[in-house]
Amino acid sequence: MRKPTVVIYDRLSRLLAEEATDHRIAACKAYAEQRGWEVVHIATDTNVSGATKLEDRPGMREILAWLPRADYVLAAKLDRYARSVLEFQRLLKAAETTKTTIITADGAVSPENASIIVNVLAAFAEYERDMIKARITASKAHFKSLGNHLGGLAPYGYRVSGPVNNKRWVIDEPAAAIIRECADRLVNHGVSLVSMARELNERGVLSPSEHARQRDGRPLRGNKWAVPALRDVLYNPAVRGWQVQAGPGLKRGALTNEPVLDAEGNPISTGPEILSAELWTNVRAVIDSKSKGRNLPRTGKSLLLHVARCSECDGPLYRQRRIVRDQDFSTYVCRAGVGKHGIHAPVVIIARHLEDMVTGDFLKRFGTMQLMRWAEPDGSAVIQLSEVTGQIERLAGNLVHLDPNGPAARVAVNQLRALEKRQAELQAETAHAVGRWVDAGGTIADEWKRRDESGRRNLLSDLGTRAVISPAKPGSPRRFNPERVELSYAGPAWVREVSPAEAALTALELEEELTA
Numbered sequence: 001m002r003k004p005t006v007v008i009y010d011r012l013s014r015l016l017a018e019e020a021t022d023h024r025i026a027a028c029k030a031y032a033e034q035r036g037w038e039v040v041h042i043a044t045d046t047n048v049s050g051a052t053k054l055e056d057r058p059g060m061r062e063i064l065a066w067l068p069r070a071d072y073v074l075a076a077k078l079d080r081y082a083r084s085v086l087e088f089q090r091l092l093k094a095a096e097t098t099k100t101t102i103i104t105a106d107g108a109v110s111p112e113n114a115s116i117i118v119n120v121l122a123a124f125a126e127y128e129r130d131m132i133k134a135r136i137t138a139s140k141a142h143f144k145s146l147g148n149h150l151g152g153l154a155p156y157g158y159r160v161s162g163p164v165n166n167k168r169w170v171i172d173e174p175a176a177a178i179i180r181e182c183a184d185r186l187v188n189h190g191v192s193l194v195s196m197a198r199e200l201n202e203r204g205v206l207s208p209s210e211h212a213r214q215r216d217g218r219p220l221r222g223n224k225w226a227v228p229a230l231r232d233v234l235y236n237p238a239v240r241g242w243q244v245q246a247g248p249g250l251k252r253g254a255l256t257n258e259p260v261l262d263a264e265g266n267p268i269s270t271g272p273e274i275l276s277a278e279l280w281t282n283v284r285a286v287i288d289s290k291s292k293g294r295n296l297p298r299t300g301k302s303l304l305l306h307v308a309r310c311s312e313c314d315g316p317l318y319r320q321r322r323i324v325r326d327q328d329f330s331t332y333v334c335r336a337g338v339g340k341h342g343i344h345a346p347v348v349i350i351a352r353h354l355e356d357m358v359t360g361d362f363l364k365r366f367g368t369m370q371l372m373r374w375a376e377p378d379g380s381a382v383i384q385l386s387e388v389t390g391q392i393e394r395l396a397g398n399l400v401h402l403d404p405n406g407p408a409a410r411v412a413v414n415q416l417r418a419l420e421k422r423q424a425e426l427q428a429e430t431a432h433a434v435g436r437w438v439d440a441g442g443t444i445a446d447e448w449k450r451r452d453e454s455g456r457r458n459l460l461s462d463l464g465t466r467a468v469i470s471p472a473k474p475g476s477p478r479r480f481n482p483e484r485v486e487l488s489y490a491g492p493a494w495v496r497e498v499s500p501a502e503a504a505l506t507a508l509e510l511e512e513e514l515t516a
Contacts, residue, residue, distance in 0.1 A: 003036060003037060003038040004035070004037045004038070004071040005037065005038050005039075005040045005069065005070045005071050005072070006032050006037040006038065006039055006070060006072040007040060007041040007043065007063055007066045007070045007072075007074070008029070008032070008039060008041070008042045008074050008075070009043050009059065009060065009063050009073060009080065009081065010024050010025055010043075010044045010045075010059075010075060010080055011044070011045040011046075011057070011060075011075075011080045011081075012046045012047065012048070013047070013048065013049055024075075024077075024080070024105075025042060025044075028074045028075065028105045030105075031105040032074060037072060040066070040069070040070060041062065041063075041070075043059040043060070043066075045058060045060060049083070050079060050080075050081075050082050050083030050087075051083055051084045051087070052087075053087065054087060054091060054094075060091075064094060067094060067095055067097075067098040067100045068098045068100075071100060071101065072100065072102075072111070073095060073100060073101070073103070074103055074104070074105060075104055075105070077104055077106050077108070078104050078108050078109060081102070148165070153212055154172075155169075155236060155239070156172075156175050156179070156208035156211065156233050157171065157172055157175045157176045157178075157179045157238075157239060157274045158170065158171060158172055158175075158176075158238070158274075159172045159215065168270060168271055169241065169270045169271025169272075170271060170272075171272055172211075172215070175208075175211055176274045178200070178205060179233060179234065179274050179275065180274065180275065182196050182200075182230065182233075182234060183275055183279055183280070186234065186283060186287075187282045187283055187373070188440050189440075189447060189450055189451060189455065190447075190458045191450075191451060191452060191455055192452060193227045193230050193231055194227055194454075195455075196230060197225045197226060197230045200225045200230070201225050205225065206220075207224055207226075208229060208233060209223050210222075210223050231287055232253065234283050234287065235283070235284055236257055237257055237258070237267070238257070239273070239274045239275045239280060240259075240274075240275065240280055241269045241270060241271045241272050241274070242259040242260070242268065242270070243260040243270050244257035244258060244260065245258060245260050246258070258394050261395070261415055261419075263411070263415065264415070264418040265391060265395075265416070265418040265419035265422065267391075277387075302332075302351075302453075303355050303358075303359075303453050303456060303460075304319070304354065304355060304358060304467060305319070305457060306457075306461070307358065307457070307460050307465050307466065307467055308354065308358075309466060309467065309468050309469070310336065310337070310344075310347045310469060311347070311470040311471070311486070312334070312337065312345065312470075313334065313336045313343065315335070315336050316334075317332040317333060317334050317347065317469060318332065318333055318334075318335065319331070319332055319333075320332075320333050320351075328352055330350075330351040330352065331349060331350055331351050332351050332354055332469065333346075333347070334347040334348075344471075345471040346471060347469055347470070347471050348472070349484065350479075353480035354469070357482055357485060357487075358465065358467050358485075358487065359456075362460060362463070362465060363444070363445055363448060365489065366444045366463055366489075366492075367443060367444055367448070368444075369443060369492070370440075370442075370444075371439075371440040371441075371442055371443060371446075371447050372437040372438060372439060372440055372492070372494040373438060373440040388419055388422050388423050388426060389423060391419055392416060392419045392420065392423060395412055395415055395416050395419065396416065398412060399412055399413075399416075444463075461493075462492065462493045462494075463489055463490075463491065463492055463493070464489050464490025464491055464492075464493070465487075465489055466487070466488045466489070466490070467485055467486070468485070468486040469484055469485055470484045470486070471484075
């Protein structure tokens with residue numbers, strides 16, 4: 001008959017003569033002999049704390065390796081295994097998978113009572129875990145309320161500074177300068193995210209991940225700027241200096257991040273702002289207005305998209321690219337007049353000549369005019385109202401995920417009450433506030449030079465530009481004929497929206513100039 005096998009374990013916190021392991025190992029051998037077990041291995045750890053993880057102890061690693069081949073693991077006393085209930089619970093679970101029993105020579109844990117002791121210790125382990133979790137959660141909540149950085153990398157534009165219990169964000173000026181530049185170009189100069197991402201790469205500006213690696217002295221990986229990365233940097237509430245977190249059930253990201261609020265519903269600040277409230281609000285408005293989502297129609301890249309129209313059906317003309325031997329023969333075409341199913345005569349015109357004509361006339365008429373841009377009401381009341389309203393909506397959405405009788409729900413309800421009070425105050429302030437057009441800081445001609453094709457198309461749209469193309473006469477030469485193009489302008493958007501009557505007069509004056 002096979003004898004049950006046992007491995008003996010002993011641990012010493014300090015290697016002193018009066019604490020030698022011999023007597024404990026001898027006691028374990030005597031216990032095994034009394035039970036009729038065969039001792040197959042003895043492992044010891046010296047100068048090892050009882051709170052040390054199992055896998056960090058050389059002797060315990062030997063015991064773990066023997067578990068599949070042993071019936072019992074024996075130590076003189078329970079505290080020789082671990083002084084942490086959690087670590088002992090981990091050992092019990094490891095032994096359970098191999099059907100090995102953990103026992104002690106002093107009789108505290110024996111083959112007869114092992115299952116009872118295991119259940120009791122499991123309850124203590126769960127209690128210890130809950131206590132640790134509560135302690136960590138309370139500590140994080142405390143430091144979060146103080147605006148401390150809680151770990152990990154700081155958002156792009158910041159770096160972490162300060163002692164362990166008071167880490168804050170300070171502005172990382174090279175990165176912050178890139179954020180300010182891109183925000184200004186997006187809002188005030190109509191430059192697209194695609195163009196800016198490409199230009200940043202051409203200039204050799206490091207992407208957020210590469211910038212952090214260089215700053216920390218880590219090797220670079222060659223990551224480049226991409227449109228989503230640039231969008232996330234500009235859209236993230238962190239550029240206001242606020243702590244952020246994702247809503248319940250959402251993966252953390254720039255589009256799902258929300259400001260962390262204090263008891264009164266105000267965003268908790270961890271550092272200085274990079275973008276002002278007004279500029280950041282306008283940045284988000286521009287990005288939101290251009291967000292289409294997947295599989296939805298997107299505007300093309302041609303200069304005159306939605307500017308060039310068909311005289312027969314008033315439909316848009318689309319640019320068809322055609323390059324032959326490095327020469328551009330691209331055209332603008334009305335799709336409704338193409339092929340055997342066309343509903344009217346073909347409307348096709350050479351693209352580069354049409355674009356040159358529209359550009360020249362546009363800059364002649366408006367090049368010296370001061371460019372204006374739309375700005376939210378000054379004083380930040382409207383912006384604050386927008387932010388507070390958004391915070392109310394997010395908190396209300398979060399409440400459905402919380403235990404209605406729990407402390408988190410009570411905190412959220414108090415925050416909602418404070419926010420609703422602040423919302424009422426801001427609504428009273430903004431009752432008569434309206435947005436306004438402000439000087440963009442240059443002429444339309446200057447801005448035309450700075451913008452890419454999509455930005456120039458926006459300028460044409462802001463001035464109400466319209467180019468109506470008629471079909472070529474039968475038998476006429478296949479060259480560009482400016483007489484087929486009828487140009488008109490509705491006037492600047494900042495005039496049309498503020499004073500429709502004045503805009504109508506401006507449009508009549510422009511029409512008279514064009515026909516004079």
